[in-house]
Amino acid sequence: MLKSPEVAVPVFKLYGETAAWPTPDLIHCESIPERSRLHGWEIRPHRHGDLVQLLYVQAGRAELEVEGHVHCVERPSLQLIPAMSVHGFRFSQDIRGYVLSMALPLVEQLSGTLDSQVTRMPICYALGDEVRHLDALFESISQEYGRQAPGRDLMLQSLISVLLVSVNRRWLAVSSARESTQDRGREHIAAFARLLEMHFREHWTIERYAEAIGISAAHLNALCRRLAGQSALRMINQRLVLEAKRCLVYTVMTVNQVSDSLGFSEPAYFSRFFKREVGVSPKVFRIQR
Incomplete structure (x- = not known):
């Protein structure tokens, strides 16, 4: 890369010349x-x-x-x-x-x-x-x-x-x-959001979401980062966390039942996931709320 000098950038009529415009032409x-x-x-x-x-x-x-x-x-x-x-x-x-x-x-x-x-x-x-x-x-x-x-x-x-x-x-x-690319990108993100709402409990992989939309996983990730400000995985995890919080606050379901309803294979895995995303365990979160 060309390095600009630290002194004020010079202003020329033509490069290397400080005299008046050399011809009457515009x-x-x-x-x-x-x-x-x-x-x-x-x-x-x-x-x-x-x-x-x-x-x-x-x-x-x-x-x-x-x-x-x-x-x-x-x-x-x-x-x-x-x-x-x-x-x-x-x-x-x-x-x-x-x-x-x-x-x-x-x-x-x-x-x-x-x-x-x-x-x-x-x-x-x-x-x-x-x-x-x-x-x-x-x-x-x-x-x-x-x-x-x-x-x-x-x-x-x-x-x-x-x-x-x-x-x-x-x-x-x-x-x-x-603009057309941006419009298509927004359409893909909207499709991802719809699919996520339908299948977040099934723990679809990013590749599966991307395949359903008709793009590559790398493209989906890039669109999520550019248009949503976070990765596709982060969006998937945040949707699971949101549903977990709703269950913990508004229902009397046990932590094990919440884990099952969200498609986790083991309650212990759900608890580790929740604590990693939220900062506290599901039980502590429920008590604090």
């Missing part, structure tokens, strides 16, 4: 090697006050760190860096790709009809079928940027608009997939 486009070669293939942590950047890795290896999150890239990938985000990069010497820097007012103007969050969040994703499209798009932007042709500004803005639409679509697809 964008700057250059190849990744063009600047990183000058700095030993490492761009130390810094930030830009009013720039949004798109870094397109076409080939080679890169370590991309944005706001403490590191992505090790070894395939074509796109990284969006919002304004004021602390970021730093390390590249292999065979790196190929582009860095597109855009003034924040231009980005806000061009992305005004898109989801407003897309240029405010650090996004990094590997590319699949989009590679050819982005290769052609970045090459066109680079060529147009490097020459003075009639309608240059309009062409650049049009090309960048297409690029931002592509990024926005990918972001929305990822967000939708994430």
Whole structure:
């Protein structure tokens, strides 16, 4: 991981430059090697006050760190860096790709009809079928940027608009997939809760619950920890404890009868289980209540 210096993180217009914006354009486009070669293939942590950047890795290896999150890239990938985000990069010497820097007012103007969050969040994703499209798009932007042709500004803005639409679509697809995954996860947890209510006295294993839901035991455990804040086993045990407490407080059943009603093979095992979960034995718990 790239280590941020303890001193204040510098703010650059472009990395290594503190002078005014070098051109009258509201964008700057250059190849990744063009600047990183000058700095030993490492761009130390810094930030830009009013720039949004798109870094397109076409080939080679890169370590991309944005706001403490590191992505090790070894395939074509796109990284969006919002304004004021602390970021730093390390590249292999065979790196190929582009860095597109855009003034924040231009980005806000061009992305005004898109989801407003897309240029405010650090996004990094590997590319699949989009590679050819982005290769052609970045090459066109680079060529147009490097020459003075009639309608240059309009062409650049049009090309960048297409690029931002592509990024926005990918972001929305990822967000939708994430929400869909979360919805399925909640459905699985709800199914687990229903099955647990039906079968906790039978002491089903986690594997059996998972099989009944149609997922793996590891997946069920992960969902329980993420959405319920505890493991699947903990949820099973807590349901048994809850029922045991109800029996001990609201019925005159003996400890042995409670043990039998909850499917324990031996009262002694039930008592050990209860004390481990609650901190006191069933008899002491009943007296205290």
